[in-house]
Amino acid sequence: MDVPKGNADSADESITILFTHDLHDNFLPFEIDRGQGEVTVGGYARLHSAIQEQREKDPDALLVDAGDFAMGTLFQTIYQTDAPGLKMMGQMGYDVTTIGNHEFDFRAEGLARSLRAAKDSGEELPSIVASNTIFPTDEDGELPDNIKALKEAMNEYDVKDYMVIERKGIRIGILGLMGEEAAGNAPMSGVTFNNAIESAKSTVATLKNDEKVDLVIALSHSGTSEDPSQSEDELIAKKVPDIDVIISGHSHTTLEEPIIIGDTILGSAGEYGEHLGVLTISQNENDKWTVNNYELQLIDDSLPLDSEITKTIEEYKQVIQENYLRQFRMEFDEVLAYTPFDFTPFTELGIDQKEEPLGNLIGDSFVHTIQQLEGSEYEPIAAAVVPVGTIRNSFNKGNITVSNVFNVNSLGIGPDGISGYPLLDIYLTGKELKTVAEVDASITPIMNEVQLYIAGLSYTFNTNRLIFNKVTDISLQSQNGTKEEIDDKKLYRVVGGLYSVQMLPYVNEKSFGILSVVPKTKEGKPVTDFEDHIIYMNDHQEVKEWYAIANYMKSFEKVDGVAQVPAYYNQLKDRKVVVHDASIFAILKNPNGIILTAYGIVLAFVGILALLITYIVKRRKRKKGTAV
Template identity: 50%
Template structure:
C-alpha cells in the first residue's frame, strides 16, 4: 500500500515537472525559452478631435483639466528621449470637435501641428470628411502649401465613384488630385530601429456610414486588409505590420470590428484602434495581434513596447496610457502655434457672430452629465433637454413676427459632442457641444432646418429611440415638445407605450396620427432619418415633408435663416445653443442656467417592468402582426401534433 502511494506521488511529481518544461504562453508575454530580439516603441493617439487646448472633465465630483497639444508634445518628447526610434502614429478623427475645426479647410492646423509634434503616420477618420470632399481637399492643399513638416497619411480602402460616363464629379476630382499631391498612400514603409515597418490605414464599416456626405466609397476593410498585408509580407518584406484602423472595438465582441480584423487577418502585428473612443487600460490580444486604444480628445498618449522573438513574431513587453494633464509641462513652441491658430479662429469665425472665443454666455451652478455617460445611459438627459429647447427658441427668434410655431425638436445623441460643467460656459464651449458639419453657406456648423412629420411619424421617432438606439447608439433621441414612455423589455418596435405633446404653456395633448407637425432639427439629423427604415427593416418610416405634405428632396431649401436686423445667415446648431444660454435671467450681469435643467421632466420615461400585462398591453400594428403570426404558428403545430397522434392510434 505504501509502495503504491509512493509510485503515485512519483508520477505526480514527474507530471508537474513535464508541465513546467512545456512552453507557457500568456497574453502579451514571451513564451518561456524564447529569446527577445530588438525592441520597438509605438506612441499613438486617435480621435483627438481638435483638442488643441486643455478641456474640462469631471472626475469623482472634481473638475479637472486634461489634454492640450502643448502637453501632448511634452509627453511625446519624454518618451522619445527614452526611445529615439519610437514611431508616433494616429488612427484618425484628428479633426472636428472644437472651434479650431473652423480652420480645417483654409489652414489645416491639425496636420501642420501634428507634423510639428513629430507624428510619423496618420490615417483619416470619418470626421475628416465632415466638410465633404471639398473641405478635405482644401485641408490637404493648405497643409501641403504651408511647407510645414507633415505626417504621412495612409488610407487603403477609399475609392472615388465615377459618373456613368467614367468621369469624376468635380469635388471628387479635386479631392483625388489633392490626395495625390499630398502623397497619400495605401501603406507606408519606414526603416526604423533596424526594422522594416509597414503601416497602413483603414476606414471601418460603421465609421464609413457616419460620413454620408463624403462622396467617396469605402470597400470592405477585411478583404482590403488581407490584400495589403499580403503585399507587405510577400513583396515589401516588412518585419512589423501596423494597421491604423478607424473601426474600433466594442464591449459586444460581435460588433467589435477591429477584433474581427485581427481574427480574419492574423498577420497584422499591431492594430491602433480608433473611432469608438475606447480607452483600453490593457490591450486586447487576439491571437498574435495587439489591439490598442488610448481614448479620445487627447486624454492619453498610448505607449507600446514590443520585441521581436526568434521566430520573427512580436511580443508585448509593456503597455500603458500616459495621461495628458497638468502634471506635464507645456511645450513652448507648440503653445505658440496653438495661440496663433486660436487668434485665427477668432478673426475668421467668431468675429462673424460678434462673439469672443472665451466670452462667457452663462454660468451653470451645476454640471451636466458627461457625453460618454449620456451615450451609454438610455434615458432622458438634461443636456439633451437644453439643446432641444434651444432649437425651438432659435427658430422663434429668427422668424420674429413671421414665426410659425414649432411643435417639436429632435436632437440625436450623436450630434452632442461636449458637455458643460459647473461654472462659466463660453462661446467656445457652446460651439464644442454642437460642433459638427457645415451648411449650404460652406461655413462650419450644421444649420437648423424645419420639416413636417405626421403624428404617426412623431410616434415612430419615439420608437426609433426605444427600439433602434440599442442597435445604433447614435439613434438615441432627445426631444422638446414630445413626451413618451417606453419599456425596453417589450417586443422591439412596440416598446413605446405612451406618447403626448407638451405645449410651451405646459398643457398636454394627444398626438393626432394624421396631422402634420412642424419639427426643428439639425440638417444632418434630418437627412439621416432615412437610415431609420434600414435599421428597422422597413417597420418604421419617417419621411420629412413640406408644410403641404410633400416629401422633401432638397433639405438645404428648408434651412432656417436669421433675417432679423438686416441679417440673412444660417442659424447654426451651436449658435442656437449660445443664444439660448444668453437669454436666461441674469445675476451680476451674467445669465444663469436655471435649476430646471438640473432635473428631468418626464420627457423620456423608462419602465423596466417585466409584468406580463406591461409587456403585451397597448400593442401597435407591428406587435399585433407578430402576435397573430405566433398564434397561427402555434395553431398549426397543434394541428400537426393532433394528426400525428391520431395516426399512431
C-alpha cells in the first residue's frame, strides 16, 4: 500500500489529531445561545483559520472527520452535482473522512453521483475509509443497478477499507465504521453494514499484523450514549482494545474531556463545526498512546475569515441560487419574516413530551400552503403530522431567511430527484386519527424521535396510565381553537412529508400488533404507492416541506414591509396537553377497547387461577378425608 508521508523523520515527537464530525454542510456561521445571550459560531471560513493555526504549531497534524459531512443546509441541494462538502474538505486540507448515514440521504444513486462529481472536479479531496460497508446482491447473485453504480463510484474515488499514513516516522492505520443505530437511520441506502465490532476486530488485526502500524485510529460513525448498553463507540473500545483512538461521530456528542477505556482514547467535538477537536498523544514507556493535550477549540468570531474559503462559499451560493432556489422563486438570504421571540432551541426539541410552537407552525404551514394552492377546490385537511425527528433546526429572535427555513426542514429527496421531502396526503378513519395520538403518547417514551406534533387535533394524555391507553380526551381543533368531535368511522384527510407518512404503517410493528394505522386513498382503499399521493405546485414541481414553511411565513401580517411571526406561535394552544396524574381513578377511568380487552384477559386469568386454586384445595381435603 502507498503510504502518504509527513515532513518529519523523528518518531520522538507527539502526534496531533485534529478532528470534526457531523458537519452537516454548515458552511456558514450560525447563532447559539450559551445562556448569556446569543453568540455566532462555526462556519468553514473560520474553521479553516483554526486548522491553519494548529498546523502552524505542528505541520504534520492529522486532520480527520467521522462522517455526516453532508446534509443539513441549502448546500446539500447541489450534493449530487457539485459535491461541495467533499471538495470543501479537500480545500481545507482534510486527510481522511468516513461515510455517515446522512451521506445516503439521496440513496445509493445520490452518493454515487456525489462521489463522481467530486472525483471529476480534479480538485484536492480527502481520502475516504469505509470498513464495514457491504454491497448486497439480488437473488441471481447480481448487484442491482443502483448498488453497482455506487460500488463503481466508490472504486473510482478510491474509497478504502482502511488506509495507512506515515507521520513523523510513525505508521498510522485509519479505519471507518458505520454503527448499528446510524445504519438504521439510512434505511434507503441500498447497502448493508457488517457488525462494527466484528469488522473493527478484523481490520485492526490486518493493520497490526500485516501493515505493522504503530497507531490505530477509528473514524466511527456510531456515537455515544448515557445508556452504557447503547453507547456503541464505548462498546467498540471495550471489545476492540487495539484501537488507540476513536473519533466518535453520529450522536453529536460534545466531550470536554476524552473518554478513556482501557488504553483507548475516545474524543467527540459536537456538531456543525462549532468546535475543532485537538488531540495530542504520545507513547509511554509501554508503547501505549497517552493524552498530552485534549481541547475543543471554539470556532467563533475571534478567528479571522479565510478569504479563499469565503470566496468558494459565495460561488456555491450562486450555484444553489441558479440550480435550485430559482425554481421556487426565492433567494438564499431573502428575509421571509421577523420573529420577535425565540422558538425552543433545536437542542431542546423533543426531549420532553409536550406541545411545541415550532411544531404547530410547521403543521399549520402545510395546511395553509395546500389550501392556497388548491383554492376553490380545497378539500379540508383534518390533521398535519410533523415528527420531531424531521425537524433539524429552530428559529431565533430576529430575521428569518430562506436559508434558515430550509435548515429547519432540510431532510430527504423526492421522486423529482431534488432536495427536500415533498408533502402528500392520505386518508385515515377517525379511529385511526385517535390511534396516531395514542402512538405519540405511548411510543414516544420508548422512541423519542417518533414524538409527533399534529396540527388539527387537540388531545390530552396522562403519562401514568397504561401503555396504549394514555389518551383521555381527543377532538378535532381548528386553528382558531374551535373543537369538533371525531367520528370513528369517517375518513379524514391527513397531510405530512413523504418520510413521515410512509412511517405510519409501522405503527403496527412498533406497538407489537396492538395498534393499527392503514393509510388510505380518498375512496378508502389501502395506499399501495405513497408517491402517487404527492402534492404538486404545478404539473411537475413537488411541494417541499421547507417551501410550505417559507410560503406560510410570507403570509403573516407585515410591519414596515416585513412579515411578523404572530404572538400566536409564542403560546401553547392545547393541541397536546400532558398530565401526570398518578391517582387510581385517573389511571383506570375511561379505558379504551385495547385495555378493556387486556382487563378481560387478566380477569379471565384470575378466574381460571381461582378455579385452579379451588380445585387444588378440594383435592387436598379429599386426600385428608381418605387418610383419616
